Amino acid sequence: MEIVKSVKEMKELILEQKALGKTIGFVPTMGYLHEGHISLVKQAVMSNDIVVMSIYVNPTQFGANEDLDKYPRDFEGDCKLAEKEGVDFVFFPANEEMYPNGYNTYINVEGITEVLCGAVRPGHFRGVCTVVAKLFNIVMPDVAYFGQKDAQQVIVIKRMVSDLNINVKVEVCPIVREADGLAMSSRNSYLKPDERSAAIVLYRALSGVKRLIETGESDAGRLKEHIYEIIRKEKLASIEYAEIRNAEDLSDTQNIKGNVLIALAVKIGKTRLIDNIIINNI
């Protein structure tokens, strides 16, 4: 496995592989790898000749009061895991490499970035889209792998890829959960022991609402109320949003009909966690 820090070198290596007729699978990450990332790598290794993983904590997707400085990092540990799973190249650029002096171009996907996480994290998706578009231009992947846990991110990136005619297939892999249901996330490492126990309230709320839908409830208002009831019982939890939306375009929906995304953002102590499920109700 090769570690590459320069954009120029990464592009040259990719072009060499493409000239040999190799297909490129790409797993973009911010590092501090967990089993969720590993599931993306496994999928990429299975379906492509060459796998590139980027490890880059992208400053432009963090708000001024967010956790950029304390975002967990373990580059050595990440490289060991990546190598073991069969990653060929780790792209690990410095900020000056991605955003050199004079950098002035950003990508703004409108509408769908103004709800859910976008409403509480203004500028977040502008940063995500900008870095992902740059990474796509550098790595030139045939297929890029993203996790369903970041449901809105996946919808926004698919929109960007389609709107800008970017030549990449976006593959979405299922959420990987701990044994008790907590969705894997690098930010879970912030949780103190009592907060870690409290954090399963997100999965409990999503499972509860799923059961209610299975009994025939389809009114989005009543379903949201059920989520709030469950989460309010956990005293370390405070809800940022609990929303039910169309899973393709994030439009508001009053009813559980078709493909519906049920998405949560909840603070456990100071740690912000997100989770979701998709319900397919015909």
Ligand code: PAF
């Ligand atoms: O999902 C993430 O880890 C990040 O948002 C991504 C896609 C690597 C862009 O920085």
